[in-house]
Amino acid sequence: MIKFTGTSALQAHPVNEFGAIIDGAAIANILGGGTESMTKFIGTSALQYHPVDEQGNIIDATAIANAVNGSLSINSKQPAPSTSFILDSTGGDDENNGFTAPVQSFSRLEEVLNSYFWKQDNIFIAFLNYVGGDTLDLNGVEGIKNLSLSLSGNTLTNDFNISGGSIPVISVVGGTFDNCRSVVSDSNYVNFVSPVFINRNTSNCVEGNRVRRLDILNFTLTDCSCDQIVKTENVDSVDLALSFLSGTNSFDLFAASISLGHVKINGLIATIPGKIIDISADQAGGASFDINLANLSETTPSTYPAQYSLNGVAFPDLVPKGSFDDNADALTGGLTAGDFYVTTGLGANPLNVAGIVMQVQ
Numbered sequence: 001m002i003k004f005t006g007t008s009a010l011q012a013h014p015v016n017e018f019g020a021i022i023d024g025a026a027i028a029n030i031l032g033g034g035t036e037s038m039t040k041f042i043g044t045s046a047l048q049y050h051p052v053d054e055q056g057n058i059i060d061a062t063a064i065a066n067a068v069n070g071s072l073s074i075n076s077k078q079p080a081p082s083t084s085f086i087l088d089s090t091g092g093d094d095e096n097n098g099f100t101a102p103v104q105s106f107s108r109l110e111e112v113l114n115s116y117f118w119k120q121d122n123i124f125i126a127f128l129n130y131v132g133g134d135t136l137d138l139n140g141v142e143g144i145k146n147l148s149l150s151l152s153g154n155t156l157t158n159d160f161n162i163s164g165g166s167i168p169v170i171s172v173v174g175g176t177f178d179n180c181r182s183v184v185s186d187s188n189y190v191n192f193v194s195p196v197f198i199n200r201n202t203s204n205c206v207e208g209n210r211v212r213r214l215d216i217l218n219f220t221l222t223d224c225s226c227d228q229i230v231k232t233e234n235v236d237s238v239d240l241a242l243s244f245l246s247g248t249n250s251f252d253l254f255a256a257s258i259s260l261g262h263v264k265i266n267g268l269i270a271t272i273p274g275k276i277i278d279i280s281a282d283q284a285g286g287a288s289f290d291i292n293l294a295n296l297s298e299t300t301p302s303t304y305p306a307q308y309s310l311n312g313v314a315f316p317d318l319v320p321k322g323s324f325d326d327n328a329d330a331l332t333g334g335l336t337a338g339d340f341y342v343t344t345g346l347g348a349n350p351l352n353v354a355g356i357v358m359q360v361q
Contacts, residue, residue, distance in 0.1 A: 084124040113141045121145040126152075132180055133158030139165035139186060151175025151195075159183060164190055181205050189213040200224040204255075208232040215239040223247035228255040228278060236261035242270050242296075252278040253298075260287040267296040269357065276318060277302035293318065297340060297357045326351050327361055335360045 087109070109125075117123050123144055130151065138147070145168050151160075152174030159180050164170045164187030172182070176196040181204055184190045189212060197205045197219065204226055208214040214235055219242065221229065229251055232238060238261075240254065252274040254265065265276060276291065276298045289310045298318045320340045324330040326347035335341060337360050345354030 084126070086126050086128050087130070109136055110138050110140050113138070113144060113147075117144065122148070124148045124150065126150045127154050127175075130154040130156065131158055132156035132160045132177075135161040135163065137163045138167060138170075139163055141165055141167055145169065147171070148173060156180055161185075162187070162190065164188060177205065181207060183207045183209070184211055184214060185209040187211045189215075191215040192217065192219065194218045194220070196220045196222070197224055197229070198222045200226045202226055204231045205229045206231075208235045208238070210234045211236075213237040213239075217241045218243040220244040221246070221249055221251075223249065225250040228252040228274075231255045231257075232260065233257050234259045237264075238262070239264045240266070242267040242272075244268075245270055245273075249273045252276075252300075255279060256287075262288050262290070264290040265296065266292040269295055269355070270297075271357075272296065272298040274298065275300045275302045277304050279304045279308070293340075293359060294357065320357060323354075327358070330358075330360050337361060 113123065121144070123146070125148065127150060131154070136149075141147075147164075147167050147169070148171045149162075150173045154174075155176045155178055157178050157180055160172075160175070160177070160182040162170065162172070162182070163185050166188060169189050169191065170187065171191045171193060172195070173193045174195065176198060177200070179199045179201060181200070182192070182195070184207070186209070190208075192206065192215065195206075195216065199222075201224075205219075205221075205224065206214075206216060206229065208230070210233070212235075214230075214232065214237070216230060216239070219229075219240075221242075221244070223246075225248070230238070230240060230253065232254075233256065235256070238254070240263075242253070242265075250273050253272050253276045254263065255278045256263075257279075260279070263277075276296060277289065280303055287308050289308065291310060296318065297320055301317050301319060318340060320342045321335055322330075322333060322341055323344045324333055324335070324341045325344050329347070330339070330341045333341075339360045341358055341360065343351045343354055343356040343358060345352055351358070
């Protein structure tokens, strides 16, 4: 219940987020399924809605009744009934009344996670009215194994920065990034699921610095004319899955500097409007690439340091060299093994569909 007012047991009352006393009638209303504003509630149904104390323990009906009747016995020593809450960027920071779960201050997220949810394995946070511009510094968070941050329904116009510390897995779900980017640093494993990038006209869309693993799955790109979509520095593993391109785009897909590990790139019949890989400087250490060449092509040949390889072989020229019915037609047309072409749709099944990128055998 976080806050009580009064100087004696008879004066002790729970208060809501604005410091107003929650009297017996309000508590009865809440316990009966009403919507009276209490300090904060957690849970996903009316039966799960319970106030919690500063350790995250449920303040049950008996404890509430005791508090109203003058007793200060509020700790039921039970685990929180839910690990989901909302971060509302319009809520501000209530320094006078403290904060409760869900918190309304992004700058205090680390403190909230450690105070209320440090014993929980899986935490889900939904963002509300969020436009970016904050740095979510979670380096001091302890005891949480999986943290999911939902940006779905939010259009960000300022950079989204996250430092995940020792949290094993952080998932960032959804979100529309309008000419802004997400910067991930000092993290173990961060997984972006279905982000949408639009109107990005400079730098990159996602940047990873000092990250063990960075995945970006099923991302959508519309009218982006940036240097590259993903850039990393000191990242051990990168997994990119491109699912959709629309509008007028101009970018290289992936670039890196300093200590790059394994890179896996896949796409669904996507032609990158630039290079798939653009690494011009010699790197410390080696890197390996696993690129689905059947599903990806590029308009400009990739560049990379000499020690890099694609599953042990040099990068081929991924730019299609014309349209042909099938493999035999391509060889007749002057292509050689390893070259790429686009199907005309006049070949036998399954090459009777135009636009399939094929490699000459």
